[in-house]
Amino acid sequence: xxxxQSLAHTSLLVLSxxxxxxxxxxxxxxxxxxxxxxxxxxxxxxxxxxLRELESQGAVSCYEQEVSGRVRKYYHLTRKGKRLxxxxxxxxxxxxxxxxxxxxxS
Amino acid sequence: xxxxQSLAHTSLLVLSxxxxxxxxxxxxxxxxxxxxxxxxxxxxxxxxxxLRELESQGAVSCYEQEVSGRVRKYYHLTRKGKRLxxxxxxxxxxxxxxxxxxxxxS
DNA sequence: ATATGATACATTGAAATACAAGGTATGTCA
DNA sequence: TGACATACCTTGTATTTCAATGTATCATAT
Numbered sequence: 001x002x003x004x005q006s007l008a009h010t011s012l013l014v015l016s017x018x019x020x021x022x023x024x025x026x027x028x029x030x031x032x033x034x035x036x037x038x039x040x041x042x043x044x045x046x047x048x049x050x051l052r053e054l055e056s057q058g059a060v061s062c063y064e065q066e067v068s069g070r071v072r073k074y075y076h077l078t079r080k081g082k083r084l085x086x087x088x089x090x091x092x093x094x095x096x097x098x099x100x101x102x103x104x105x106s
Numbered sequence: 107x108x109x110x111q112s113l114a115h116t117s118l119l120v121l122s123x124x125x126x127x128x129x130x131x132x133x134x135x136x137x138x139x140x141x142x143x144x145x146x147x148x149x150x151x152x153x154x155x156x157l158r159e160l161e162s163q164g165a166v167s168c169y170e171q172e173v174s175g176r177v178r179k180y181y182h183l184t185r186k187g188k189r190l191x192x193x194x195x196x197x198x199x200x201x202x203x204x205x206x207x208x209x210x211x212s
Numbered sequence: 213a214t215a216t217g218a219t220a221c222a223t224t225g226a227a228a229t230a231c232a233a234g235g236t237a238t239g240t241c242a
Numbered sequence: 243t244g245a246c247a248t249a250c251c252t253t254g255t256a257t258t259t260c261a262a263t264g265t266a267t268c269a270t271a272t
Contacts, residue, residue: 013208016209017208039200092209098145099198102119102122103195105123
């Protein structure tokens with residue numbers, strides 16, 4: 001379970017957010033902060049590399065839009081991204097079930 | 107969520123196993139392999155550093171026992187270890203709930 | 213007018229985590 | 243005798259994440 005297997009749960013969160021609507025980086029961060037009130041926070045240094053990676057994989061496309069003088073970079077989930085979301089979601093379910101299985105023994 | 111916060115779930119598994127009975131390293135690995143049939147595997151390079159860390163924290167104590175010529179190193183969960191288990195278990199629950207919260211939105 | 217804080221992007225260096233690959237040594241069984 | 247399971251362990255590397263930092267614009271209050 002090197003890296004990818006055990007984690008990669010952060011990109012799952014990003015993909016999941018984008019499955020509802022196109023979003024820009026800062027919006028993802030503040031949405032999660034609001035939704036997950038102090039459970040954990042998604043940081044810029046984590047998010048932007050993930051977005052770049054997802055884009056290079058073709059899982060998200062991206063376009064800029066000016067809103068009241070500020071340029072926002074919106075990300076959009078592609079068909080490929082939707083498949084990836086489904087995969088990662090299933091991986092997460094398996095992972096969580098596995099941990100809970102062990103915990104239930106004690 | 108740097109390292110500790112998001113993961114550290116592996117030590118939770120180890121603590122959980124030890125809460126049922128004293129175990130030796132190889133036994134933990136094979137028990138998990140058997141229990142979690144191909145979901146993931148706990149590897150030596152992961153386990154032994156964790157055991158050393160838990161021991162240095164006083165969460166586990168350790169004794170050797172010879173069984174049919176082979177020396178096994180058993181680990182025992184201390185009171186401190188039980189407290190740590192409770193903490194990590196709660197952390198895991200919060201973490202899993204948080205992820206599921208985001209997933210349910212999509 | 214200007215300072216402060218929120219919005220919005222991004223990078224860099226360091227720490228934590230996990231594993232692959234390797235090593236040692238003994239018991240068991242064909 | 244050789245192969246495989248048991249049992250311990252370490253080293254080097256890849257991955258993931260964050261803290262810290264930087265840039266720039268807008269809104270608001272002073």
